[in-house]
Amino acid sequence: DTAVSQTPKYLVTQMGNDKSIKCEQNLGHDTMYWYKQDSKKFLKIMFSYNNKELIINETVPNRFSPKSPDKAHLNLHINSLELGDSAVYFCASSQGDFYEQYFGPGTRLTVT
Protein backbone atom coordinates (compact mmCIF):
# COMPACT_ATOMS: atom_id res chain seq x y z
CA ASP A 1 0.00 0.00 0.00
CA THR A 2 1.23 3.47 -0.89
CA ALA A 3 1.81 5.49 2.28
CA VAL A 4 1.62 8.97 0.72
CA SER A 5 0.08 9.31 -2.71
CA GLN A 6 -0.27 12.27 -5.01
CA THR A 7 -2.30 12.86 -8.13
CA PRO A 8 -1.55 13.63 -10.83
CA LYS A 9 2.06 12.59 -11.30
CA TYR A 10 2.50 14.92 -14.25
CA LEU A 11 0.60 18.11 -14.97
CA VAL A 12 1.13 20.21 -18.08
CA THR A 13 -0.93 23.35 -18.39
CA GLN A 14 -0.92 26.84 -19.84
CA MET A 15 -0.27 30.11 -18.10
CA GLY A 16 -3.32 31.60 -16.45
CA ASN A 17 -5.05 28.29 -15.78
CA ASP A 18 -6.13 27.03 -12.36
CA LYS A 19 -5.09 23.55 -11.26
CA SER A 20 -5.17 21.30 -8.20
CA ILE A 21 -2.87 18.61 -6.86
CA LYS A 22 -4.26 16.06 -4.46
CA CYS A 23 -2.46 14.31 -1.62
CA GLU A 24 -3.58 11.45 0.58
CA GLN A 25 -1.78 9.59 3.35
CA ASN A 26 -2.87 6.31 4.91
CA LEU A 27 -0.40 6.35 7.79
CA GLY A 28 -2.75 7.89 10.33
CA HIS A 29 -0.48 10.92 10.64
CA ASP A 30 -1.90 14.21 11.86
CA THR A 31 0.54 16.55 10.11
CA MET A 32 0.89 17.08 6.37
CA TYR A 33 3.14 19.30 4.27
CA TRP A 34 3.62 20.69 0.81
CA TYR A 35 7.15 21.22 -0.55
CA LYS A 36 8.36 22.72 -3.80
CA GLN A 37 11.54 21.50 -5.53
CA ASP A 38 12.89 23.94 -8.06
CA SER A 39 15.17 23.38 -11.02
CA LYS A 40 18.23 23.73 -8.80
CA LYS A 41 16.92 20.84 -6.69
CA PHE A 42 16.39 22.87 -3.53
CA LEU A 43 13.38 21.52 -1.65
CA LYS A 44 11.50 24.21 0.25
CA ILE A 45 8.55 23.85 2.56
CA MET A 46 5.44 25.77 1.51
CA PHE A 47 2.71 24.79 3.96
CA SER A 48 2.14 22.55 6.94
CA TYR A 49 -1.14 21.45 8.44
CA ASN A 50 -1.62 19.79 11.80
CA ASN A 51 -5.05 18.29 12.47
CA LYS A 52 -6.44 20.31 9.56
CA GLU A 53 -5.04 23.54 11.00
CA LEU A 54 -2.47 25.61 9.12
CA ILE A 55 0.74 25.88 11.17
CA ILE A 56 3.35 26.84 8.58
CA ASN A 57 2.71 29.23 5.76
CA GLU A 58 5.92 30.16 4.04
CA THR A 59 6.19 33.17 1.82
CA VAL A 60 4.37 31.86 -1.19
CA PRO A 61 2.04 33.81 -3.48
CA ASN A 62 -1.56 33.78 -2.36
CA ARG A 63 -2.36 32.13 -5.68
CA PHE A 64 -1.42 28.95 -3.80
CA SER A 65 -4.13 27.77 -1.45
CA PRO A 66 -3.90 24.54 0.51
CA LYS A 67 -7.05 22.81 1.67
CA SER A 68 -7.28 20.02 4.21
CA PRO A 69 -10.73 18.41 4.20
CA ASP A 70 -9.58 15.88 6.81
CA LYS A 71 -6.38 14.69 8.45
CA ALA A 72 -5.63 12.25 5.66
CA HIS A 73 -5.85 14.73 2.81
CA LEU A 74 -4.06 17.94 1.91
CA ASN A 75 -4.76 19.38 -1.50
CA LEU A 76 -2.97 22.24 -3.21
CA HIS A 77 -4.89 24.58 -5.47
CA ILE A 78 -3.02 27.01 -7.69
CA ASN A 79 -4.71 29.94 -9.40
CA SER A 80 -3.50 31.90 -12.42
CA LEU A 81 -0.51 29.67 -13.07
CA GLU A 82 2.77 31.34 -14.06
CA LEU A 83 5.86 30.02 -15.80
CA GLY A 84 7.78 30.24 -12.52
CA ASP A 85 5.41 27.77 -10.90
CA SER A 86 6.96 24.99 -12.96
CA ALA A 87 8.56 22.62 -10.44
CA VAL A 88 8.09 19.31 -8.70
CA TYR A 89 5.69 19.50 -5.78
CA PHE A 90 5.97 16.97 -2.95
CA CYS A 91 3.46 16.17 -0.29
CA ALA A 92 4.66 14.71 3.01
CA SER A 93 3.25 13.64 6.35
CA SER A 94 4.45 13.01 9.88
CA GLN A 95 2.98 12.20 13.25
CA GLY A 96 2.75 15.47 15.13
CA ASP A 97 6.12 16.73 16.16
CA PHE A 98 7.76 13.47 15.13
CA TYR A 99 10.86 13.92 13.09
CA GLU A 100 10.39 11.35 10.38
CA GLN A 101 8.53 12.70 7.40
CA TYR A 102 7.17 10.44 4.69
CA PHE A 103 7.15 11.94 1.22
CA GLY A 104 4.91 11.25 -1.73
CA PRO A 105 6.25 10.52 -5.23
CA GLY A 106 5.91 14.12 -6.38
CA THR A 107 3.90 15.96 -9.03
CA ARG A 108 5.85 17.50 -11.91
CA LEU A 109 4.06 20.69 -12.92
CA THR A 110 4.99 22.28 -16.23
CA VAL A 111 3.48 25.62 -17.14
CA THR A 112 3.78 26.61 -20.80
Place this chain on the structure above:
Amino acid sequence: DAKTTQPPSMDCAEGRAANLPCNHSTISGNEYVYWYRQIHSQGPQYIIHGLKNNETNEMASLIITEDRKSSTLILPHATLRDTAVYYCISRKTSYDKVIFGPGTSLSVIP
Protein backbone atom coordinates in the same frame (compact mmCIF):
# COMPACT_ATOMS: atom_id res chain seq x y z
CA ASP B 1 17.87 26.92 11.85
CA ALA B 2 21.56 26.29 11.51
CA LYS B 3 22.96 26.19 8.03
CA THR B 4 24.60 22.97 6.93
CA THR B 5 27.31 22.46 4.33
CA GLN B 6 28.07 19.26 2.46
CA PRO B 7 30.41 18.31 -0.37
CA PRO B 8 28.55 18.45 -3.69
CA SER B 9 29.48 14.93 -4.78
CA MET B 10 31.21 11.73 -3.68
CA ASP B 11 31.97 8.32 -5.15
CA CYS B 12 32.01 5.05 -3.28
CA ALA B 13 32.88 1.53 -4.41
CA GLU B 14 30.09 -1.01 -4.10
CA GLY B 15 30.38 -3.01 -0.87
CA ARG B 16 32.53 -0.41 0.84
CA ALA B 17 31.43 1.99 3.54
CA ALA B 18 30.22 5.38 2.37
CA ASN B 19 31.07 8.19 4.76
CA LEU B 20 29.16 11.40 4.06
CA PRO B 21 30.27 14.47 6.03
CA CYS B 22 28.19 17.45 7.07
CA ASN B 23 29.22 20.68 8.78
CA HIS B 24 26.74 22.49 11.01
CA SER B 25 29.00 24.81 12.99
CA THR B 26 26.18 27.17 14.07
CA ILE B 27 23.84 24.48 15.34
CA SER B 28 22.05 25.35 18.58
CA GLY B 29 21.71 23.07 21.56
CA ASN B 30 18.15 21.95 20.86
CA GLU B 31 18.53 21.36 17.14
CA TYR B 32 18.60 17.84 15.81
CA VAL B 33 20.61 16.66 12.83
CA TYR B 34 18.59 14.78 10.22
CA TRP B 35 19.58 12.89 7.14
CA TYR B 36 17.31 12.26 4.19
CA ARG B 37 18.09 10.96 0.73
CA GLN B 38 16.44 11.41 -2.62
CA ILE B 39 16.80 8.76 -5.26
CA HIS B 40 16.36 10.17 -8.74
CA SER B 41 12.79 11.37 -9.41
CA GLN B 42 11.46 10.04 -6.11
CA GLY B 43 10.37 11.77 -2.92
CA PRO B 44 12.96 12.19 -0.17
CA GLN B 45 13.34 9.29 2.24
CA TYR B 46 14.14 9.68 5.93
CA ILE B 47 17.33 7.91 7.00
CA ILE B 48 18.25 8.80 10.55
CA HIS B 49 18.44 11.65 13.06
CA GLY B 50 20.31 12.48 16.26
CA LEU B 51 20.93 15.16 18.84
CA LYS B 52 24.18 14.43 20.67
CA ASN B 53 24.79 10.70 20.75
CA ASN B 54 25.73 8.48 17.89
CA GLU B 55 22.77 6.66 16.38
CA THR B 56 22.38 3.49 14.35
CA ASN B 57 19.44 1.94 12.57
CA GLU B 58 18.94 -0.63 9.85
CA MET B 59 19.91 1.83 7.15
CA ALA B 60 22.86 3.77 8.49
CA SER B 61 24.89 5.13 11.39
CA LEU B 62 25.16 8.75 12.41
CA ILE B 63 28.29 9.97 14.13
CA ILE B 64 28.05 13.43 15.73
CA THR B 65 31.19 15.15 17.01
CA GLU B 66 31.34 16.06 20.66
CA ASP B 67 31.09 19.78 19.90
CA ARG B 68 28.15 19.00 17.54
CA LYS B 69 29.64 21.14 14.81
CA SER B 70 29.80 18.31 12.34
CA SER B 71 28.47 14.85 11.69
CA THR B 72 29.03 11.89 9.40
CA LEU B 73 26.47 9.57 7.89
CA ILE B 74 27.84 6.07 7.36
CA LEU B 75 26.32 3.55 4.99
CA PRO B 76 28.22 0.44 6.07
CA HIS B 77 28.04 -1.56 2.84
CA ALA B 78 27.02 0.67 -0.03
CA THR B 79 25.01 -0.86 -2.86
CA LEU B 80 24.10 0.51 -6.26
CA ARG B 81 20.66 1.32 -4.88
CA ASP B 82 22.25 3.78 -2.46
CA THR B 83 23.11 6.10 -5.35
CA ALA B 84 21.16 9.25 -4.45
CA VAL B 85 21.39 12.82 -3.22
CA TYR B 86 21.88 12.89 0.55
CA TYR B 87 20.60 15.87 2.53
CA CYS B 88 21.85 16.86 5.96
CA ILE B 89 19.56 19.31 7.74
CA SER B 90 19.15 20.62 11.24
CA ARG B 91 15.92 21.61 12.88
CA LYS B 92 14.29 21.83 16.28
CA THR B 93 11.01 20.18 15.37
CA SER B 94 9.34 18.80 12.30
CA TYR B 95 7.30 22.00 12.10
CA ASP B 96 10.41 24.11 11.57
CA LYS B 97 10.82 25.85 8.27
CA VAL B 98 13.72 24.23 6.52
CA ILE B 99 15.24 23.96 3.12
CA PHE B 100 16.65 20.70 1.84
CA GLY B 101 19.63 21.12 -0.39
CA PRO B 102 21.77 21.07 -2.31
CA GLY B 103 23.08 17.94 -0.55
CA THR B 104 25.75 15.44 -1.59
CA SER B 105 25.27 13.42 -4.74
CA LEU B 106 26.60 9.96 -3.91
CA SER B 107 27.49 7.64 -6.75
CA VAL B 108 28.07 4.00 -5.85
CA ILE B 109 30.33 2.44 -8.45
CA PRO B 110 30.37 -1.28 -9.30
